[in-house]
Amino acid sequence: MSSYFHPFILPFCIGTLVLFVIIAVKFYRWITTLDRKQKKNVWMSLLTVRVFPALWRIVKEIVKEVLLHVNITRYNWRMGYMHRSIALGWFLLIVTGFVETLFHFRGGGHLPWLGIFFRFFVRDYTYGISRVWADVMDLLLLYVLSGVSIAIFKSIYSRVVGIRKNTKLRWFDICLRYSLWLIFPMRLLSESCTAALTGNGGFLTQGIGDMLPTEFAQVMEVPFWTAYSTCLCVFFVLFPFSRYMHIFTEPLLIVFRSLGVRESSQPTGYTRMELNACSRCGICIDGCPLDKELKINDIQGVYLLRDVRHGLPHRNATENCLMCDQCVVDCPVGIEITEIRKQERNKGALDTHDNYRFLDSIQSFNAIGRIAYFGGCMSHLTPGVTESMKKIFDAVGQKYWMMDEDKTICCGRPLLQQGFIAQAAELRRKNAHLIVESHAQYLVTSCPICYQSFKKEYNLPIKVIHHTEYLAALIRLGKLKPHKTGLKVAYHDPCELGRGCNIYDEPREVLQAVAELARVQKEREHSICCGHSLGNTALDVEKQDKVRDAALRNLKADHPDLIATACPMCKKAFQRDRYTTVKDIAELIAEQL
Amino acid sequence: MKRYWNEYQKKIADDKFFYERSCIRQTFFPGSEAAFLKMLREELGKDIYDEANQHTCTGIGYHSDIVPLQTTMTVVARLFALMTEAGYENYVPSCVTSFGVFTEMVEMWKHNPELLEKTRKILYDTTGRTFEIPKNIAHPSDIIYKFRYELKQKMKYQLVNRFTGKPLRVVEHIGCHYAKIFPKAGVGNAEFPYVLAGMIEAWGGEVIDYPERRHCCGFGFRQYLVQENRGYSIANSKKKFESMEPYEPDFIVANCPGCTMFLDKWQYTIAEMENKTYDKNGYGIPVLSYEEMAGLLLGYDPWKLGLQLHQVQAEPLLNKIGIAYNPNEKFTGVSGKILPRPEKPHNLLV
Amino acid sequence: MDGKIISIQVAIIGGGPAGIEAASILSRYGVQVSLFEGESKWAHNIGNKFKLFPDFSSADELVQTLSQKIVENQIPAYLSTKIVALEKQKNAWVLTDEQGRSYVADTVLLATGYDIFDAKRKEELGYGIYNGVMTSVDLEAMLKTGKITNVLGEQPQCVTFLQCVGSRDEKIGNHYCSKVCCVTAVKQAIEVKKMSPQTDVFVFYMDLRMWGQGFEELYREAQEKYSIRFVRGRISEAASTFDDRVQIKAEDTLVGQPLKMSTDLLVLMVGMEASCGTKKLAACCGIDGEYGFALSKQPHLADNQTAQRGLFVAGACKRPMSISDAINDARAAATEIVEYLKIVPANKK
């Protein structure tokens, strides 16, 4: 057995040991600091039949995302290739090396480092089938090396992989990146040297080995293997503290997410998992309208997660965000960036004493047999929308109770977005009380912000629908038969309705009943925020208008007659532009009754 | 130009004065009144009568709404009766508030003769005295202002810093009751109060014109008398100090006994409360009455003038002017008795 | 283009007060001018008005007098001839109208005036949504009928004016002050009061800018004699009530209290914007300034000249302007043009 030992393996062994200890400690801490609700979800998934779909999801997600990087590839195939080649390639190198070792020793007992340093220790590896093994290993190494070379090019010029910008890294990450990049060339050189001396290499290592002078190989073999081992050691010891921690965290995240865990209003162990699962790929920078239009390049998800994880100051990153959720949709790891940002916004330890007592006196309305209609705060400034909805209700003979005809209690979402969690709950309590007391059939709302709030944050006993859903249903049922016009209309997906609630088809369906849809390049989940989102308070109007202009350029590319939207906020934002005609879908329908 | 300036002058009698002392001045700055009498009698050779039976004018009580108007009128009438009985016609009240009260009563009688008659009757019924309205009411500062050049002849010192040779920088403060109640009653009226500035300029000093020059010292009887309201009183003084601080005054001179006292004592209070003094070295800005200023320049002994009774000590100023004084005699009283040493303030240097 | 080319010495685009005044003065100087107006009437913006501030003189009479000047001076005048393009060719300007006819002129005076702000863009005020909301232009038309009525055709109990609709508002991109609305509101408020003395009249303003002769006096008279209430506060939103009145929300900023009231009529004092013609023609020859208005060369000494030689501007195409200012400006422009023609010799013909 002693022939399978050499001092150069020590760095590797120590590094690996340290790595596993650190990771075990971290995982333990994260899992134990899940909050009660999250733990309950985990047990509910593990102890019921839900466990089977959960397990299936875990396996599927890990293969898809951790190894194959399907989401990144879908977003950008060159970047996907880079990530996949390194992740999958390395994984296969390890697995294949392991199997190769098993095969060679006929399943007999062997030492754990043998799979890694196989070529060095098994020098008589030149019999028939071994050539195939060697070729396979070389192919995998070549695969990884191709990824590494793309990574190196990308660090110099990001457009190589079709990404506008590289993530700005900490110096620590940069050091570690070099050690990662060195591992595979080192392995190549080490194996080539051994191949030169023993002839046990595959097509690549043997090819290079044959070119090396024997004296060089003799002198350099052990130093190269030592360097390889040392690179591995450095990388393993440091990486739990670097962005590469995502390699091990992502599977863990997938496990817990599949078991039904989601972000809470306060940071928990799950938040730590999400923070560590970010690979800082920079896809969130790519889609961010603030970066694109305003050159604000320090607030994107990647920077927020980085700074929160490492405890760096991040006031700007916390505050300056439109909360348009573009990054959440784009994130290949599926990190709930917006939720984490809300947690951070709440960290001003905002006082919670309630001063909304003045709302207590509001009486509900007996709305049995009616629907409740909630226009929302903003709709007071867009009477065109509410008046159209009233006209439509009357036209189809629907009895309704407009909850906020005169005064509106805000749905609470704007407060929540700014981190005022307790105050938002207070407003929700008041509104929920009004709605439940009224015994209305269901709730229709015109504002996607309220809609998302009512739907996700309220837990109402009645169904909540947005007016576009309502109109779509009426048209499907044939209750509403608007006249078709020759208008060409570009539809703007409001963030809160589209990315927020996945309502993409109903508005289009309704619009097609009265007009022709113009082609819009970036639409549905890629729709550009109108810039005036309530999620942001850091931007002044001039800057918001720049984002809006980008949205308008996108919408107007096909020269539509007008722009339609389904959000009073977006409508107001577009109305500010003197060269734009914008209408709410409800208005377009009401005009054609 | 001169013609217009003449419109801002007031009539001040030449001689034969009836002197009325001030409650505050004779209590807190007794040397001042003695010095004034000495100046008039010895330096200027005037006739000034110091009545032994005099009493308060009720000014503090009157302005605090404690003493009714008719009472004040009668009390004022009695003082005038003392003057009439002594055979004088020119009334000189040491206190600025008394000056204001007398001017006000005389003015009121002028417009309401029935009040004058009623007052005469009450005074006669109660004391058997009769009185004449003074021909001239002038404040002692008016008189010193009038004879400032005569006094200058006799002065040993000037308001000049002997180390730099430059004029001393002086903040002058005029009592509100001097010319703000009846603007025409003061030299330069309320618009260009010149009574103290005239002395300072004549005697070699430089008057500082700072933003809050016309602001009240903060005495305000009703504010000061109620302890809870004293915050307003001191806030006024503080406002003045903050305003004059950048001009680095060498000292403050005032013609009202109340102002002199409050500008002096509040410096101690502010120093205790906020550890803040308004000069560079932490001693505070010395506050003198105009009699003390004149007395010093005439070479009177600072301790006879009563400067040791001030809160802010005057030694640094005396050194600047070059006035000789004996530090050992500071706490030796006029009678030769050794006075008890005052307690040292916490923050203000002495 | 049908090939027919008409050659002119000075072409004046815009038959409003500025255009007509400049044309009549130039023709009196013996300059050969032609006057083009896109609408079918002369000075149609004035024609839409009832009476004029500050003297309550008749708007129709002014239009009459202006039209008379065209006749008296025998000015070749083209009504319903909308000039849509303006182009410099060598030393001449080529004008093209909607029908494709071309005109060649040595010199051009742009007097294309203003359009009123489209109040529908301020959706929260409910113009076009609530029946009781009207613009100041609509009110002039109603005043012309000699009777003030609410939605139901009755005498209104309350009429409310709101200043600065479409001006001084970054929300619609017009940061400038429209200048004439303040005094117009005062004038209209008085007229409403004269026709219907029982009606309560309110004027909501942010600042009242009574810049002209007699304006301040008119404001004072409105307060004193007509009891018109001036409230310093901006109306933020309007809603309709069950009886088809308009409910408005504002803050009386001088009292510091929110104010909610209903009114029969809400009159929006719509500001001036660069007219379509102004925007188009100014952009054609590169003299478009902010907000689409025409840009003069220099505000003090060359306010009628432009960056283009031989192209002059007058009146409300430059900035919001009252009628009298526009007329004065036109006279100044005429003087400039006469000077210009003297130094530029007739180089052809």
Next chain:
Amino acid sequence: MDFGFTISKPRSIEPTEAGKEQLRLLEEQVPTFRRCMNCGGCTATCSAGHFINFNIRKVHNLYRWGQYKELDEELQKCMLCGKCTLVCPRGVNLRSLIIHLRKALNKDHLSNDFQHFIRNNNR
């Protein structure tokens, strides 16, 4: 030493250093606030103001008066719905103003000069 009274603070708004600092600190957080011309449009449209006496311009006044306790109470009424920002003819970022003031007035949290100033200058 206890005199039984304290020096009253001046009530007048003067362009003193502290006053200038007070404005500067606010305007640093919310630069657009300089543009306010006090038209009252914000108060008029305020959602909370429809239920209760809540005046956004008064928020500014309380701030300038240094009555931070009252200011804090006043600010709690705001629902952050954003209508005020949406009608402001000068584009003042009012939500930002309210959030910054709320955070600055928070007793348990101290992070910047703004908060230090408010803490030290309460009247």
